[in-house]
Amino acid sequence: MTFQDVQPVPTQRIDLRSDTVTVPTPEMRLAMAEAVVGDDVYGEDPTVNTLQSEVARLLGKEAALFMPSGSMTNQAAIAMHTSRGQEVICAEGSHIYEWELGMMAAFSGVVPRFVPAPLGVPDPQQVRRAVRRSIHQSPTGLISLENTHNKMGGTVIPLDVVAAIRTVADEEGLPLHLDGARMANAAAALGVSLAEVAAPFDSVSLCLSKGLGAPVGSVLAGAKADLVRAHRYRKMLGGGMRQAGILAAAGLMALRDGPARLAADHARTRKLAEALVDAGYAVNLAAVQTNIIYATIPDAQSKVERWAEQGLLASALDIDSVRFVLHYQITDEMLERAVRVLTA
Template structure:
C-alpha cells in the first residue's frame, strides 16, 4: 500500500505541510533570527504573544526545547520541579531537567492528568534539609493521561498556591489549543494563570516544525541565551515560521473535528471489545488496552493503519487534520475486524 493511502494515527506530528504552507515557506521574508532580525519569526512570536496575553515569545525547534529552556530560566541547580505524574517533561524529555538544569522532579498524583491544588501545596519544600522547590509545572492537555484537560478553576487554584509560595508556574501547553477547544474558551483564558507557556505548533495545529515559549520580555531575553546553549539558533528560520503562521491562523478551528473523530474511534473500539477509558477521551488522543500491542500494531500497519504501541499492552491513536471521515471509517474497519 502506498504512503498516500495509509491512515497514520501514530501522532499529530505526522502531518505534512499543506500547499498553502509550502507557498508561504517559499515566499517567506527572512533574516538572521539569532540576531532577532528575521521578520517572519518576529511576526510569529508577536502574533502568538498577543493571542495568549504575554509580552513576548521565542521560537524554537521543539516543545522539548521550549520546556527545558523554561525550566532553566525559572530554577537553580539542586531545586525540585513539582509536576503531575506522567508529565512529558519527565517521561519523554530524556532527563534533561537533571542533565541541563540540575533539577529533579517531585511528582503529585494526577487522576486523568489533573493534579489537586492541595496536593501541589503539600509537595512544596522550603526546608534546608530537602531540595527546595523552584518551579511548578502543569501539562494541558496531558498526553500520557489520554489528552485530558485541566479545568480553568483548577489552574487558577494552583496559580494561587504558586503565588502564596512565591513560585513560578509553567505550562507545557504542547496541545493547549486542544484544551481551549475542549473547554470552549479562548487560548488566552487557558494561558492566563502561567508565568511561561510552551506551545507546540507542529502537533494539533499542523505546522511542520516548531514551538514557541511565551512569557515576559525579561524572561524571553534570558531564554534566548539558553536556546543558544541548546543549539536552537536556527538563523533564517522564517521559512518555518511562515508555515507556523498558517497553522496558527487555520488550525484552531479544525480541532473540534479532531476531537469528534477521536470520540468516534474510541466508541468503536469499545464496541469491538477493546478497553478504553472513555472519560479520558476529551480531545484528540485515544489509548486502548491491547494485549500484544506491538504485534497488533504491526498487523494493522500491514493493512494501512498506523498506530503507536506504548508498552506491551497499550496502543495510542492520535487524530489530526489530515484524517478525514472517510479515512477514519477505513481505520475503524481495520481496527475492529
Template sequence: MPQTVIADLRSDTVTTPTPEMRAAMASAAVGDDVYGEDPTVNELQAEVARLTGHEAGLFMPSGSMTNQVAIAVHTRRGEEVVCAEGSHIYEWELGMMAAFSGVVPRFVPAPLGVPAPEDVRLAVRHSIHQSPTGLISLENTHNKAGGTIIPTEVIKEIRAVADAEGLPLHLDGARVFNAAAALDVPLSEITRHFHTVSVCLSKGLGAPVGSVLVGSAEAMKQAHRYRKMLGGGMRQAGILAAAALVALRGGPARLKEDHRRTRELAEALVGAGFDVNLAAVQTNIIYATLPGAATQVARWAERGVLASALGPDSVRFVLHHQTGDEALERAIAVLTA
C-alpha cells in the first residue's frame, strides 16, 4: 500500500470509525450479551428490528454469520437453497451453507441481479427423487451484479411464490440501506416481505463491526443458539453496538451522495474507454472489464488509488462516505490517465 492513499475504493468496509463513533464506544453501557444483558446491544437490535418491520433482532460480528445462521434456522440437512446466480451466500461465504447446515444452492438466472419470480417457482423441488427446497434467498443490492436493486414488485411476487410453496424467504441485505436510498422508500418497504433479513452496518453505513439478523422472536431464539455455535457470542459487545447505533442513525442520509459520486466515477471511466455497464451502476458499486486487472490495480495503488481485482479481467470500485468530492476528483485523474 502506498504511503499516501488518495482514495480506497476496494470496498465500503474500509472506512474507519468517526470521532462520534469513538466517543460512543468509550461511554457505552455494557453487559454480557450472551445472557441478553447488554443494554446497548439490546437497543441496537430493537432499533434495527423496528426499522425493518420485524419482531426481533440479533447482533453478530459479520454479514456472513447472519446469513449462515439464517440458513441454519430455516433449513434441514440435505435440502437446497434457491438463490440468484452470483449470490454472496455462495460466492463469498466459503461453502459454509454446506459445511455448517448441510445444504446446497440451486441457482436461478438473475440478469442485473434480479431473478424472475417464475424462474424461482420452477427451481423449487418437492419430489422424493430430488433434494427438497428448504429456503429461497435474495440479495438486495446484488454485489456481484454491480450493486443492483431488486424492484419491490419483484420481491412481492417472489414472496407470493414462497408462500404458495410453503417456504421461508431470506434477504441478504448487506447493502439494503443503499437499495432503500436509491428507491427513496423506507427500509421496511423492502424488508417486511421477508421472514428473515441480514442487515450489515459496517458497509455503506460505516460502522466498524457488525450485522443484525432480524425476524420473528422465535426465529431469533433459534438463531441465538447457532450464533453461539459459530463463536459469535461477544459478551460486552455494547462497545461495538454503540458505534453501530451512530452509523445506523447517521449513515443512511449520506448514501445518496455515495451513489452520486459512484455515477460520476462510472461515467468518467466510460468516457476514458473503460468497459462499464452503466445500467448496472445503480448504487455504490462499479464493475469494469479490464484485461490484466491485477497488474493495472497494482499500478493504480502505486499512485494512491486502491481498487479490487476480482478476476483476470474484472475490477471493482466501491464508493463510501470517506471518499469525498476532492478525493474522487483526484482518483479519477489517476484512473483515467
C-alpha cells in the first residue's frame, strides 16, 4: 500500500474545510512508529536531522530547522531578520498578519506595512514605494511574500514578479522572506521545482501539514548563520520537541510523496469551482489556481450547516463567503458527491 493508494478516512465524510484535515495513512503511521529518534533539543534526533537536510537540499538552502507550525517558522524568521521598531512589508491579506495573532508586534516588536496585491500578487514598484527611509518613520526591516496566497484563494506569484521584488530587496539592502506554507502548490502550478520557487529568498517557510499531508510540522530554511538565531527563537516560542523524529518521519513521507499529488488536487479544485459557477454561485475563476476556492454564497453559515448534515464540510468565513480546500484524500467519487450536495 502506498501513500497515493490509501483511501480517505472516514470515507462517508467529505471534508473541504482545509488541506490540514488529512489524516496519516497506515504507511505514514508505520514510519512514525519505526522512526529512529533522539533528543532534538540537543540536535541528536537522526530523523529530524534527515528531514532538515532533505528540505535544505530540495530548497537549495544551506540549512533548515523543523518546527511545530508555519506560524512559528514565520515568526522565527521575522525575529531573525528584524530589529524592534521596524516595519515588515507584506501583501494585503498576508497570513503573517491576518492569522498569526499579532505576533510580529508581540514577539518581535515590528509592525506590518501593507502593499496592494490583486490576486495576491504585489506590484514590485508598490513594494519599492513602501520602503521607509526617513528618520521620522519606522524603518523597513524585511519584505515578506506569501506563495500561494491563502486569503486571495491560493493564488500564485509569478517567478518574474518575485525576481523583480528580489531586485528591490537587493537595492534597498533588505532581506526577503517567503511564507511558503503552500509553496509546493505554487511549484506544481508553475511547473517548476521547489528550489526555483525558493531561490530568490533569504528564508523560506515550508509547511508539511497542508497539501503535502503530514500530521504536524513546518520547516524554516535559509543560511546557516540565520538559522542559528532562528533556533534560539524557536526555543523562546516553545518549539523544542525532544524526540520529534516521530513527527519528522511523517514529514519525510509527505515531502517525498506529497508533491506528486498536487496537480490532481488542482484539477479537482477547478472542476468544483466550475460546477459552483454553473450552479449560480459567484466564484472568481481567475483566482482558482491551485487547491482553494472562495465562493460568494448568501447566508453562508446556514448553508454550511445544511451541507454538514449531508456529510460535506466547508468553512463559512463571512456572512456570504465560503471557502473550499481540496487535498489528496478527496477522490473523484467524493468530488462528484460534493458537487451533487452543493448544487442541489
